[in-house]
Structure formats: structure tokens, C-alpha cells
Amino acid sequence: MESLIYNFFNLEVILKVRYLLWLGLQVTLKLSFLSLFLAILLGLVLAVLRHLRLPLLNALIIVYVDLFRALPTIVLFMLVYFAWPYIGIALPRYWAAVVSLTINGGAYFEEIFRAGIESIDKGQTEAARTLGLNFLQTMLSVILPQALRVVLAPATSNSLELIKTTVLASVIALPELMKQAEQAHGSMASPTPLVMAAIIFLVMLWPLVWLAGYLERKLAQ
């Protein structure tokens, strides 16, 4: 028992690395919120565009969505950070991570929003168009307010996934929470920092997990 506490919950180590982890947490939070915002925006815009049913545009969106859902996210991080400079796009670590998470998350959010939009009865669009509303007005005033209720639970769940995926930014050495914990793990020769990172993630994400479940139950009624 004593050795368990010494190895995994070492108070001395905790006090020494807490500032590093705090720095990492700040990066993780910033990265999460910005990427989440951009990914949701991208997914929503693509899902709405897809509803225009323009064959060429839809083909492009489908290629994008399928490609980035098939590509392991860790590979995407490495491509954006290590390969893009060869085609003239050299991004700093932080922005490479934002771009990777946005591209990856956007593909999933597009599918979620598309399913939500398609779940709304066609009669709603017809009624709105019959009244003279244009495509965008129909989307904003009639379809999306209904579709967003439908997608609230899966979108929350996907947001959770995206936040967890931020730890992959450690492969391009972005000093987010996981990277800081790994380094502290090495320099302190103690797994305590990893345990701390795990606890921080749990505390951050558990409420979201609960929220997703709550929304699902509530909206199912």
C-alpha cells in the first residue's frame, strides 16, 4: 500500500510538477475550445451546404468526410506538422494541432449535423419554401432549430472525443497536459504525474459524459 502511494500519489512529486501540469492544462483547454468551436462550425457549414444537393460539391464533401474519418488522427497530426512544410505550409505546433483537430472533428460533426438535418420531415422545408422563405432562411428559422435538438446528445459525445484527441498533439511535442505529464514522468522517474493528468481529464470530462447521457434521456421523452 505504501509503495502504491509512493509511486502513484507521491505528494512531493505532485508539488514539484503541479506548475508544469497547470501550464499543460492551459494549453489543453485553449486547444480544446478553439478546435471544438472551429470543428463544429466547419461541420455545420458543410452539412448545410450538402443539403443544397449540388452533385459536385456533395462529392467533394463526401470525399473529405470519408477520408478524414478513415485516417488515424495521429497520422493527420504528423502529416500537418511534418509534411505540410514541404508544400509550403509550415504551421507552429499549436496551430498544426488546431488544424488537425478541426479537420478531423469537422468530418464527424458534418455527419452528425447531416443526420440531424435529414431527420427533419421534408414537409417542413416544403411549408417554409411555400411561404416564400429562401434556402438559408428555411435552414436558420425552420430546419436547424429542430435539427439541433436532435443532434445535441451525439454532438456532446463527439465533443468529448475531440477533447480527448487533443492528447495526440504530444506526438508533435506540443506542451499540452499529456506531454507535460510524460516529461515530468521521465524527469521525476515517477508515474505520479501521469496519474495526475488522468485525474484532471476525468474531472474535466466526466460532467460532459453525464451531460451527453442526460440530454439523450431528456430528448428521448
Place this chain on the structure above:
Amino acid sequence: MNNALVEIDNLHKYFGRNEVLKGINLKMRRQEVVCLLGPSGAGKSTLLRCINRLEEPTSGRIFIDGEEITRHGVNLNLMRSEIGMVFQHFNLFPHLTALENCSLALIKVRRMSREKAEERAMTMLKQVGLEAKAKSKPRQLSGGQQQRVAIARALSMDPKLMLFDEPTSALDPELIGEVLEAMIKLAEAGMTMIVVTHEMGFARKAATRVCVLDNGLILEDNTPDKVFDSPEHPRTREFLSKIL
């Protein structure tokens, strides 16, 4: 000057290789009420939906108030805002109240202030006897009430023409009367209406003309009395004997 409000000229519509409308010709003056009758699959709803281009006609021309609405580049949104439509399944916006259902297009399309739009929407709800339900959401209303809100919503745009696509077919029998009553009132007030319906009583009472469609063509086009009492076409007789 052309006197017809609606003029349909040799309208054809295919769904894939299936020809649903096979050359429809129809002229309507203002204040006429035309009922479209016929067996299911005859093309009644498709014809109605071509008139505001919810369906694209394959060929043929449609004029509303002298303007060709089948012309390439016609302002569809403006055209539709002047033609009211009532659907079989009401299609009210479930996230909006009855009042908001009736004021949405006034605000978004007609650019009215919210205050003015809601005032007008309230007048329309009064017309169908539902001002007390203005703050209700569609799911809190009966089917008959929902359809009356849908009528008020269409009327709020002050349309030149109203299209009804089987407005009572989805209603419980005891709720049909209140909707038909609202429609009869509207007809008496001089609204030009095209109504796809199976309600013979309504057709007899409110229609100035009855058109019987079968297999993509208008078989019979006459006053209700003539069509119901002495139909010219044997197919009309056969159809009427099944539903009367």
C-alpha cells in the same frame, strides 16, 4: 388583358419514366373554387404541387396572374409568397407557437416588424377562430386546430391563390367539419382556391367547378352539379360510385 388568374397549358410531368401528368390544360378566373377529384395516383397532388413548383414540370407552361411561373429565372420565392398552400399533414413548425407560425414569413419574407407581423398573424388566427390558441405549440393542438393554424399561416401572406392538398385526409372524422367550415368561409370571402379533396359535400357546396382527373388527364371539367348528377365520362361514373 388576360382575365385568367391561373392558366395551365399542356402540362406534362414525368417521375423517371413514369408519366404522371399527360397534358393538363386548365384555366381559372379570380374567385373560382376548383376541386380536383379522382382516384389515387391520378396526378391530383402532383398537378397542385407544379403550380407553386414544389415539383418541376417536365414540359408545359403555367401562368399566374399573367406571369409565366415556369419561365427560366422566375423569382420563385416571390412567386411562392403569393400562393398559399395547405398540406395534408399540416406541416406546422413544431418549435414555434401558432402565432409564430403565422408571423414567421411576414417577418422574414415581407420584412415586417415583429409587432406588425404578430398583429396581422393574430387577425388571421381570429379568422379561423383560434386567437385563444395563439401561444400554443402545434403539439398542444388537435389535428383540426393545427390545420386551421396552417390555413391562417398561408393566409397571413395575403395570397392571390390558395392550394389545398387533401387538407382533411389526415384528420379524425369529427375534426373534418371545422376545417371545411373555415375553407367554405374563405371561398365565400372570394378567395381563389384549388382543392384536392375527397370531400364530395365540400365540393358540391363550395366549388364553382369540379375537375376529375384520371391517369394524368382531366376527364371532366364542369360545375359540381353536372359532374355529380350527370357525369359525361364512364370513368367518372365508376369513380363516383366508389366514393359516394
